[in-house]
Amino acid sequence: MIEEDILKKLKNEVDDVIVMSGESNSSHIKFVNNKIAKTGTEILKNISIFAVWKKRVMFTSLKDFDQNTIDKTINNLLKFIKSLQPKEDYYGIAKGPFKYKDIPGLYDKSLIHVNQIDLVEKAINAADVKRCSGDLILSESNSRLIGSNNVDTSTKETNAHFSIRCFMDKEATGHQVISSPTLKNFDVEKTARIAGEIAKMARNPIETVSGKYDVVFHPMAGAALLETIGSSASAFNVSSKMSFLENKIGKKLGNFTLVDNPTIPGGIGSMKQDSEGVPTNKTTIIDKGTLKTYLHNTSTAKKFKTKTTANAGLITPEFFNLVLEPGKNSFKKILPDKGIYITNVWYTRFNNYSTGDFSTIPRDGIFLIKNGEISQPIKNIRVSDNMLNIMKNMSQIANDSQQILSWEVGSPVTTPSFLVKSVNITKPTN
């Protein structure tokens, strides 16, 4: 096996080495204005190598697998690593072997054989709008992780992702996504129907005035905000000053519980081990509003004088399945008397990661809330606020959890709709 060959050749030459290999088969249908615009089919193989010699850290990947290329890559790696300088705050990887518990619901053969054209057609019909565009992506992958730390583990997964944006006209749109490793939880028609309903409700939007509003964020929009909290929790970002959570351990930041849980059965980001091979577990990042921990690999944990949370990516710690603990109320019950309902956002950008100042643009259906009901659609607004304020003012959380993986939310976030009080809404002035 190539992986063993690489490991065998490297482990006597360097201090730490992890070899991660993967092969994926996937297919993609892109539909535009109710018609199929492109189909895609791919087989991609990849081997990533993480190696450390006398604290010199390097990373490479191989996508060409003949023996000559492999030997050449290993020789280059050994030459390259010896020319580097030490990362003084590198403290090693976890030592195995480890025992793993398989996570159910991550593989479903039937998903690979599903008739994709039918699925897309059914979704377009279910949306029942003037036009809709989107993507259906199905994949099957095998991956293996072996290392000099006595780790050897393999995973087989399937994945389905569907994104649909519905248009009643240029300004009346609705967007929904669904992702699942199994077919039974992959209801594209329901997803399309919801996106269609939002688009229909969003017709004839009006301008509104800037100011402070109580805002309800749909899971599509809320996930984009929560993702910035998950990313800020990475110890790498904390030590890079790219986190608004620096120096906040033990501090009360709000009234919600946020966990990273890679062990959820059927979770899109679920995995039994992190990139060092450490068995994953549920990590409570924020417990009833109090920041409990950052996300660590073995090395950052030692630097921060704590234990790994099993969140190693090959280079930096990261979250796998971020989950906002749901509340008890229905969506309708968390609607304030007066406010704004945002169904999606995009282009979230920070002015300063350490202070948390940011803005993001609501897109698709945006609505005024009047007398506790969703009413008039509005347009051309921006959320210009601070993430610490957003966390502090998150006052109600509904029970309509949805797992979101989208263009805007690159790592999976499960969240219900939530209400944030007094959000700063701005608008173009000229």
Place this chain on the structure above:
Amino acid sequence: MIQEDLADFSVNYALKLGAKYAEVRLEQHKGTSFLLKNGIPEVSGFDDTLGMGVRFLVKDTLGFVSINNLQKELTKDLIKKAFKLTEDSYKLTEKTKLTKEDVIKTKYEVKQKIKLENISPEEKLKFLKGIDKETKQAVGRFYSLSDDVMHKYYVNSEGAKITQIIPRTNFFYYITVNNKADSLQRFLQHGNVGGWESVKAWNLSEKIKDEIKAMLRNLKEGKKLKPGKYDVVVAPEVTAIMTHEAVGHPTEADRILGREGAQAGESFVTKDMLNKKLGSELLTVADDPTIPGSNGFFLYDDEGVKARRKLLMKDGKINEFLHNRETAAEMGTKSNGSSRANDYDKETIVRMSNTFVLPGKTKEEEMIKEIKNGVYIKNFMEWNIDDKRFHQKYVGCESYSIVNGELGKPIRNPALEITTPGLWSSVDAVGKNIAHFSGTCGKGEPMQGIPVWFGGPSLRLKNIVFK
């Protein structure tokens, strides 16, 4: 090794299966990357990748295959599998047409004065360490350097065969400057096509030191801008991002036709807005991939079409859209060579290259001199724009008040929040100066980041309301 014979075979194999048209991009990348965080080499690496993308038109539907295990039998199987999926899509197809374009056979290589392969990893790390040593006044220093040499072979069933060898360099920094509990952050990217000589020309230590000095002054003396109406002068870095976001993106024909509607979005611009006024007649905006050394450089696009300068806006009017062969066919015109994919495994779509406002006749000093009470925005930090490209926000990083024709005290984070017609109509002076800036533009599903330049001169914007 680039396996041109496999690429040629794949084109013929697709035709044999019944394709009306087929093309292959065989793409190899070799590069290195280095990341220094607060003086510590976080991670370094090298990459050597090779893969192939095959696109074909069957039953008026586009099919695409990507593979990096370049064995003939495996490739045949995959193309056959992809054919079935594409043919099965027939009942829902949008009936894609591609324009007829000149058939080109050529080879070229961008020369490197100092070859990237001759610069050792030690030297590259030493280069980053040198910048770090000079910029320690910043409490957070995140410096990344990467290079890549792309060798691309393009072949299509119409007879085109194009080989392009393009080296690239890239530097990204992210710094944090503190004054007690107060902080400012700033990032910028540098990128060129060329060898190590382009890295040396960036003069990074001096530029970053100057920025830190300005940020420290801003932290100590900067005041919030009083709400009101001001005349604003934006320096080239701000003009550059505005041009990319609010002229380049809205004139991409695939957005206008709805092809990117699901993710990257559509455009407030419609087909019938060609030759319609979008802004001041002082404004002309070009997109030009043929500028030697530029970050968005290429001479032939990923559909084998010769690249050329396009005027997206001419004298304030929308003049030309960015097209590939698919959008051009739909709008009854010719492709203008704007089709790009960021690697072999991504579909080629309409992209910008180097997009910039052409210089005008006014000196920046003259623009400032004529303002009694205004704002000068040199560079920016936070920005965003809606998915129809209609309203946007740019938040100044290094910014100053303008009082009686002269630069005054620093201003903290002035937020220019404006509509696209509002922005371009407010321009009453275009500078003689010009500068270009590098970026990685995101579009497509899956997301494709592609190297671009954006640029322009200083601009004066009249009567801008700040809240």
